[in-house]
Amino acid sequence: MHASMIQPTAADDRATEFKAVDGTGEQFDGYTLMVEAYAAIWLIMLVWLALIWRKQQHLAARVDGLEGAIARAERNITAKSKKAAVPEETTA
Amino acid sequence: MTIATARTGNGLFYALLGTSTVLLLATIHVVFLRAPIEAQMGIVQKIFYFHVPSAYAMYIGATACFIGSVGYLLKPSDRWDAFARAGAELAIVMGLIVLVTGPLWAAKAWGYYWTWDPRLTTALLSWLIYVAYQVLRAFSGDGAGERKFAAALGILGAANLPIIHYSVQKWGGQHPTVVTGKGGGLQHPDMKLAFALAMTAFTVFAITLLYALVRLELTRSRLVRAEEDAIDLGLDDRTEA
Numbered sequence: 185m186h187a188s189m190i191q192p193t194a195a196d197d198r199a200t201e202f203k204a205v206d207g208t209g210e211q212f213d214g215y216t217l218m219v220e221a222y223a224a225i226w227l228i229m230l231v232w233l234a235l236i237w238r239k240q241q242h243l244a245a246r247v248d249g250l251e252g253a254i255a256r257a258e259r260n261i262t263a264k265s266k267k268a269a270v271p272e273e274t275t276a
Numbered sequence: 277m278t279i280a281t282a283r284t285g286n287g288l289f290y291a292l293l294g295t296s297t298v299l300l301l302a303t304i305h306v307v308f309l310r311a312p313i314e315a316q317m318g319i320v321q322k323i324f325y326f327h328v329p330s331a332y333a334m335y336i337g338a339t340a341c342f343i344g345s346v347g348y349l350l351k352p353s354d355r356w357d358a359f360a361r362a363g364a365e366l367a368i369v370m371g372l373i374v375l376v377t378g379p380l381w382a383a384k385a386w387g388y389y390w391t392w393d394p395r396l397t398t399a400l401l402s403w404l405i406y407v408a409y410q411v412l413r414a415f416s417g418d419g420a421g422e423r424k425f426a427a428a429l430g431i432l433g434a435a436n437l438p439i440i441h442y443s444v445q446k447w448g449g450q451h452p453t454v455v456t457g458k459g460g461g462l463q464h465p466d467m468k469l470a471f472a473l474a475m476t477a478f479t480v481f482a483i484t485l486l487y488a489l490v491r492l493e494l495t496r497s498r499l500v501r502a503e504e505d506a507i508d509l510g511l512d513d514r515t516e517a
Contacts, residue, residue: 212383215320217381217383220380221327225330225373225377243492250499253506257509
């Protein structure tokens with residue numbers, strides 16, 4: 185049999201040429217895309233939750249600072265009033 | 277805020293949270309176990325039941341930002357500002373869901389993730405406006421001037437919303453028009469049920485998130501005021517150095 189009469193196989197085609205498929209939509213698997221979409225929704229929500237938690241922690245730290253400042257001010261006032269009371273007691 | 281008001285607020289929040297949870301679970305059940313697979317696109321069409329309600333929730337956030345911004349410009353107060361800021365944050369998160377799930381659906385339906393279609397472009401533009409709003413609020417301080425500038429941006433963002441909605445009808449493009457009245461609509465009763473449930477669930481969920489965010493922003497505003505008062509009274513010695 186002459187060499188030109190031999191039909192090329194699919195394996196031969198792959199080795200010698202690249203053909204485009206008609207349309208490109210089918211290259212994406214619908215099931216995978218759907219799972220990715222739902223995973224993305226949950227991921228976005230979880231990251232957002234973490235950010236809200238961080239924001240709340242930042243607020244808590246500021247409240248701690250404010251409470252500390254109030255406590256220091258209270259201690260200063262108590263100390264000043266004690267100092268002021270000592271001369272009165274001694275004079276009495 | 278009185279203790280009674282706070283308790284009523286907590287009760288409302290937990291009621292909203294409970295309703296959102298039940299509705300979201302019902303939506304997941306109907307979307308995955310009852311609604312049929314779409315004939316042409318296959319299972320990927322189920323993204324639709326969360327993609328469209330997310331877009332709707334983004335509109336809710338954007339509308340809240342608009343109302344808060346207008347309210348703040350008319351009568352500046354922490355409440356209006358908190359409402360605007362919370363709305364912008366909700367619009368960003370829901371917008372991000374729309375912008376991530378949309379291209380995943382498009383990959384199957386159109387064969388590519390993104391195209392500069394009128395609706396896609398205007399939706400991206402709107403989302404970027406709300407990102408700009410939050411960046412402005414995060415880095416420019418919390419003064420009255422910055423708040424007013426942000427309020428103007430919040431109004432600008434809302435001006436883009438009708439353009440997103442009507443862009444498909446005005447300029448065409450590839451985006452589906454299933455729920456705009458131009459398309460054939462959902463052809464199966466269970467598809468309609470899934471969509472109606474998803475829309476209701478996302479509406480309640482968006483309101484729940486908005487409520488929680490407004491309260492968080494109001495707490496932050498109250499703290500800022502308390503810090504300022506503490507400094508004015510000389511209580512906060514951290515600023516003395």
